[in-house]
Amino acid sequence: MDNGNTFAAHLAWCGLVALHLARLDGQVCSPGQENLFLTRWLATAEKQRRFRRELANDIRWLLKEGREKGMRADLPGKLHYLWRAGNDLKAQNDLFRLQHALHAVKLTGWDYRVLSESEWSGRRALKISPAVAGIYLKKSALENGFSLEGVQISPLPVRINGNLSALDTLLERAGWYRVSVPDEPQLHYLRAVVSPGGN
Incomplete structure (x- = not known):
């Protein structure tokens, strides 16, 4: 596994954990709210440069998907895919x-x-x-x-x-x-x- 996969998996894991905590706190109760939460979370991550520079394009792409497609973007699904892809899928x-x-x-x-x-x-x-x-x-x-x-x-x-x-x-x-x-x-x-x- 290359480092790019590891970094993307870390980004995805952080996003999924943040979403899970927001669900537990009652801040997110619908797919529309999930998309809005993750779009804002990604925008904040990009603005504050929370992740490595190698992930800038991934974050920009996810943000664009969330903003343009709304619920159809399936941001939780995309993050889940990135997380799985960064782990030992071939096992x-x-x-x-x-x-x-x-x-x-x-x-x-x-x-x-x-x-x-x-x-x-x-x-x-x-x-x-x-x-x-x-x-x-x-x-x-x-x-x-x-x-x-x-x-x-x-x-x-x-x-x-x-x-x-x-x-x-x-x-x-x-x-x-x-x-x-x-x-x-x-x-x-x-x-x-x-x-x-x-x-």
């Missing part, structure tokens, strides 16, 4: 790490859906808009692709539309990678990276 099982990566993808604004058989193929298949970044998983493959211990037992087919290099970065951080299918540009397979000692 978790494959399914947990995949869920973590997909949550991160959703936080970036991508459409994320789990599709039934009829939505995946056939006449009622979901039409993927080229204008919308998204990742779409087949429900049956997700249900049957993992052991009871959360270890991947078969490749996971997904349909993807969006910036593949950005997605690859998020997947890599969570110990996953993408394999494209040459004849079908939107179809890919997700695979967990096998650790040196096996999964």
